[in-house]
Amino acid sequence: MGRRNGGSWAAWAAAVLVHWCFCMTAEASHAIYESLQSVPASVVVSGTGFHFRPPRHWINDPNGPMYYNGIYHLFYQFNPKGSVWGNIVWAHSVSTDLINWVALEPAIYPTKPFDIYGCWSGSATILPGNKPVILYTGVVDTQQRQVQNIAFPKNLSDPYLREWVKPDYNPVILPEEGVNASAFRDPTTAWRGPSGHWKILVGSKRNKRGIALLYRSRDFIHWVKAKHSLHTAKGTGMWECPDFYPVSVKGSHGLETSFYGEGVKHVLKNSLDVTRYEYYTVGSYDHVKDKYVPDGTSPDDNTGLRYDYGNFYASKTFFDAKKNRRILWGWANESDYVDDDIAKGWAGVQTIPRAVWLDTSGRQLVQWPIEELESLRGKHIVVTNKKVSSSGLWEVKGIDSSQADVEVTFEISGLEKAEPFDPSWATDAEALCGRKRADVKGGVGPFGLHVLASAELEETTAVFFRIFKAEHKHVVLMCHDPTRSSMRPKVYKPTFAGFVDVDIAKTGKISLRSLIDHSVVESFGAGGKTCITSRVYPSLALGKNAHLFVFNNGLANVKVSTLKAWEIRKPLMNGA
Ligand SMILES: *[C@@H]1O[C@H](CO)[C@@H](O)[C@H](O)[C@H]1NC(C)=O
Ligand SMILES: *[C@@H]1O[C@H](CO)[C@@H](O)[C@H](O)[C@H]1NC(C)=O
Numbered sequence: 001m002g003r004r005n006g007g008s009w010a011a012w013a014a015a016v017l018v019h020w021c022f023c024m025t026a027e028a029s030h031a032i033y034e035s036l037q038s039v040p041a042s043v044v045v046s047g048t049g050f051h052f053r054p055p056r057h058w059i060n061d062p063n064g065p066m067y068y069n070g071i072y073h074l075f076y077q078f079n080p081k082g083s084v085w086g087n088i089v090w091a092h093s094v095s096t097d098l099i100n101w102v103a104l105e106p107a108i109y110p111t112k113p114f115d116i117y118g119c120w121s122g123s124a125t126i127l128p129g130n131k132p133v134i135l136y137t138g139v140v141d142t143q144q145r146q147v148q149n150i151a152f153p154k155n156l157s158d159p160y161l162r163e164w165v166k167p168d169y170n171p172v173i174l175p176e177e178g179v180n181a182s183a184f185r186d187p188t189t190a191w192r193g194p195s196g197h198w199k200i201l202v203g204s205k206r207n208k209r210g211i212a213l214l215y216r217s218r219d220f221i222h223w224v225k226a227k228h229s230l231h232t233a234k235g236t237g238m239w240e241c242p243d244f245y246p247v248s249v250k251g252s253h254g255l256e257t258s259f260y261g262e263g264v265k266h267v268l269k270n271s272l273d274v275t276r277y278e279y280y281t282v283g284s285y286d287h288v289k290d291k292y293v294p295d296g297t298s299p300d301d302n303t304g305l306r307y308d309y310g311n312f313y314a315s316k317t318f319f320d321a322k323k324n325r326r327i328l329w330g331w332a333n334e335s336d337y338v339d340d341d342i343a344k345g346w347a348g349v350q351t352i353p354r355a356v357w358l359d360t361s362g363r364q365l366v367q368w369p370i371e372e373l374e375s376l377r378g379k380h381i382v383v384t385n386k387k388v389s390s391s392g393l394w395e396v397k398g399i400d401s402s403q404a405d406v407e408v409t410f411e412i413s414g415l416e417k418a419e420p421f422d423p424s425w426a427t428d429a430e431a432l433c434g435r436k437r438a439d440v441k442g443g444v445g446p447f448g449l450h451v452l453a454s455a456e457l458e459e460t461t462a463v464f465f466r467i468f469k470a471e472h473k474h475v476v477l478m479c480h481d482p483t484r485s486s487m488r489p490k491v492y493k494p495t496f497a498g499f500v501d502v503d504i505a506k507t508g509k510i511s512l513r514s515l516i517d518h519s520v521v522e523s524f525g526a527g528g529k530t531c532i533t534s535r536v537y538p539s540l541a542l543g544k545n546a547h548l549f550v551f552n553n554g555l556a557n558v559k560v561s562t563l564k565a566w567e568i569r570k571p572l573m574n575g576a
């Protein structure tokens, strides 16, 4: 895009933007409670132990995660004035281990015509010469029309990069003709092609088609829209927070975002504004033609693969040069009532950072909580070789399981009793889990854990597997069933589920890890092949009254070959 001269930015932008004004009313991505947007927290009720959040107020998307000169940075969408979405700025925290966090002053906040109605999501890129830069979405008017802006650290010698400068030549990208200005946001981390051009994606839509617009730049300041989008998919609606990066075909190490060569696949993830879920594809990227073609091993639509089949949105990865891995952050929103959020003074957490890599099958990704989390493990217990017979239930005693890390491996005694699998279930694990919940008896399974459970199981969040017999193979379903997680009326308690791509007839066993943190349950099935996060709000199973059980509600016996459970200490968490 050429530089502009003369005239105020506002007048110029108005002239450009008027082109697409079909009197759009911006879609509410977040419920809008205007009268509550600036109601500060009066009392702050502590709620979580080791999940990332500030002490008070609303948070959403993780933004611009990066590693720079020995420090990890996480920025995030934040309302400095209240516990509902609104007044959005880029809050900023720093860490040396991704576990203990110190909050700094917000890094980017509305001050200029190019972001006066909001500083929305974006990404960081480390330029040659070790210079970090941020691209973010600025909102320019009440119709929420969007532009992309750039910001630089004010002082590269400040180890925490506290202050960021937004040059006056912003915005660096405007929605040109044919792009819906109210659906134009969330620039990715840039990657560099063989011609030396930098490239980024910006999320958009046309009618119901989700679009990842592609932009190129030589100098990172002047950006030109490519004729072709990197990718689109019909029927998926607005694509938010696109993420595009290389993964190694072999091994679990991560690759720098510009890495290209033999033995590399690419991943494209988008967050779907309409369904509030995400999906990704694994595919091939040609960096000369700038073409991305999904492998076709998973659907390229709403039913596609997800990082997490639960409460997990607006995710973003970054390459961690310190440990040579790619790390994924996602936002798990509050799922109780707005009144509760205002009363407790905060809303939203980021999930535990996860290392992410390509599975040996090449068909999907695998995720695992970063190893640094283990530094918080305290008192623990171990159970080995313990049978869980049909309708069996036993309690895991000896630790406070309201803030815990549990790893368990189940051995299956046989698959003869597996329930038949109806092929029509294959595209909707969640609906299947909704019908076959933890208390619905099965053949092989449901078996798993009751977490955040009250002593008499009036309250429980069930985390479990259920195995079916399909025509030529067995199908493993992993499920979170929080339908009994809270005695409180009318709390949002959706069941969440995904299938697990394992050959259970061959392995005869399956592992489960659950991170339990008062109102957050993050589970990793089969070593991180299928992940599910839930927010739950027990009223009895609080603190020392939270119990942990192993259960089996199937006909076939199963055995716990090992179960390890640790209490998790509270890290430094932004003063929360
Ligand atoms: C542009 O996007 C906005 C926000 O999603 C939507 O309300 C509007 O209908 C879209 N306009 C057109 C012309 O598609
Ligand atoms: C930049 O940061 C360094 C380290 O904190 C500090 O010593 C220096 O005074 C800062 N420079 C300016 C111009 O603020």
Ligand SMILES: *[C@H]1O[C@@H](CO)[C@H](O)[C@@H](O)[C@@H]1NC(C)=O
Pocket: 275, 276, 277, 312, 313, 333, 334, 335, 492
């Ligand atoms: C999180 O909150 C629940 C309950 O209010 C909504 O149903 C979800 O749509 C919402 N998730 C996101 C990503 O906004």
